[in-house]
Amino acid sequence: MRSCRKVRRGSGCSSQPRTPSNRSIAPLPLSRASASAVGSSPPDTRANARREAIARLREAGIESAVLDADLLLAYVLGIRKEDVYAHPEPVLSADERAGYEGLIARRARGEPVAYLRGWKEFYGLEFAVDPRVLIPRPETELLVDETVRRLAPLDSPLICDLGTGSGAIAIALAVALPRARLIATDSSTAALEVARANASRHEVRERIDFRAGDLLAPIHETLDAVVANLPYLTSAEVDAGGGTSIEFEPRAALDAGADGLAVIRLAIAQLLARPAPTDIALFECGPAQARSAAAELGAAPGVRTDIVADLAGRPRVVVAMRVAARR
Ligand SMILES: C[S@@+](CC[C@H](N)C(=O)[O-])C[C@H]1O[C@@H](n2cnc3c(N)ncnc32)[C@H](O)[C@@H]1O
Incomplete structure (x- = not known):
């Protein structure tokens, strides 16, 4: 079986999650952010953003809706997926919300998560893909x-x-x-x-x-x-x-x-x-x-x-x- 797996993330061996900060994520209209500013929606917490994203992906027929919503939220926030569950309360910034909505919209149209994040793990190594x-x-x-x-x-x-x-x-x-x-x-x-x-x-x-x-x-x-x-x-x-x-x-x-x-x-x-x-x-x-x-x-x-x-x-x-x- 596999004997020499070693996860190498990004350039080098850092275990820090990749962040999209140096990538261009097409901003979407900040519908929820604007709405919450006038107090008509629940706060833009990670938990709420995640819940909405899962619903949107399910509606689009994406079978892996929960996993994909979590992976993309973690990616946008530059944190590990586990931290999305561990710390669901923080409120997303407008940029984070826009970035997440943009990625969820693209995923709902079928684009693979690997292309959206720009990488895929294979044999314990991280590969850039597009x-x-x-x-x-x-x-x-x-x-x-x-x-x-x-x-x-x-x-x-x-x-x-x-x-x-x-x-x-x-x-x-x-x-x-x-x-x-x-x-x-x-x-x-x-x-x-x-x-x-x-x-x-x-x-x-x-x-x-x-x-x-x-x-x-x-x-x-x-x-x-x-x-x-x-x-x-x-x-x-x-x-x-x-x-x-x-x-x-x-x-x-x-x-x-x-x-x-x-x-x-x-x-x-x-x-x-x-x-x-x-x-x-x-x-x-x-x-x-x-x-x-x-x-x-x-x-x-x-x-x-x-x-x-x-x-x-x-x-x-x-x-x-x-x-x-x-x-
Ligand atoms: C199924 S993909 C596999 C890519 C990679 N080996 C992997 O496992 O992820 C097949 C690859 O073969 C290349 N390919 C297809 N026909 C080829 C040919 N006649 N000569 C060389 N490469 C070819 C494609 O461009 C593509 O990159």
């Missing part, structure tokens, strides 16, 4: 766990992370495997900007070489391992994703064609065409794609495959050992 990159998902931690477990005995493995997005996987691996060197590729130069900044924040920038390009195309080195969480939704699933976070995430990070395998299949073909074998390759897949991906890899001579299930028992990570060129 609409240039996919928001790292908790299920991808299994891919990192499996990679760390299998590569920990190696001295200084060279690992490639395909489709790095925010850099979450490459950076988590660099932190967990301090002697590893990494190459991380993405076809999106905008995503690579985010990933480079995240690597600098976590002080692993000098061990990760970020390269723009199509999957393995920019890599000529012999690799010890390839890891990838590439797009694996079908185009139809992406089209049907309105009202969820995927409506706000880059389509190129999600859409893998009619069967959800288009990008993984391309990566497998590139891997099998490389002149030197790769010791191990690990692909995160959707449960509907895992068996097909394993069969494609296992069809190559001498390649052994395994499928690791996630906590819900669904096939999730396809592992292939000794991936050598097709004959």
Whole structure:
């Protein structure tokens, strides 16, 4: 299981909550603040603001209304979520009220909390995220766990992370495997900007070489391992994703064609065409794609495959050992 989690918040290791003070939050009309000034509404306490926000999010059909209202209030106030409950009485300033209303309005329209706050925790680390990159998902931690477990005995493995997005996987691996060197590729130069900044924040920038390009195309080195969480939704699933976070995430990070395998299949073909074998390759897949991906890899001579299930028992990570060129 995860052995080397370390929460690093913001730039450096401070445990202070992030505040939005240096961010631009579009002010909304101060309806309640103005109303309470003339004494016609309950006071603008944290508790009241929170209650109103929960009601508004529920009305908009947001299932995680309570959690989201709390996270966003804590974010606006620059405090920990627990302190929202511990100290519900303080009255919000007009700016805090406006900032909170603005974020709740955006959340009610479906924008993910991670984009609203500008960060997401993954593998115990904090990653800056914005609409240039996919928001790292908790299920991808299994891919990192499996990679760390299998590569920990190696001295200084060279690992490639395909489709790095925010850099979450490459950076988590660099932190967990301090002697590893990494190459991380993405076809999106905008995503690579985010990933480079995240690597600098976590002080692993000098061990990760970020390269723009199509999957393995920019890599000529012999690799010890390839890891990838590439797009694996079908185009139809992406089209049907309105009202969820995927409506706000880059389509190129999600859409893998009619069967959800288009990008993984391309990566497998590139891997099998490389002149030197790769010791191990690990692909995160959707449960509907895992068996097909394993069969494609296992069809190559001498390649052994395994499928690791996630906590819900669904096939999730396809592992292939000794991936050598097709004959
Ligand atoms: C599902 S996202 C995963 C991002 C990150 N690895 C993570 O787990 O949070 C897939 C990423 O692959 C990138 N991508 C899609 N097709 C690609 C291709 N042909 N070559 C390189 N990167 C690609 C996308 O731009 C996106 O950043």
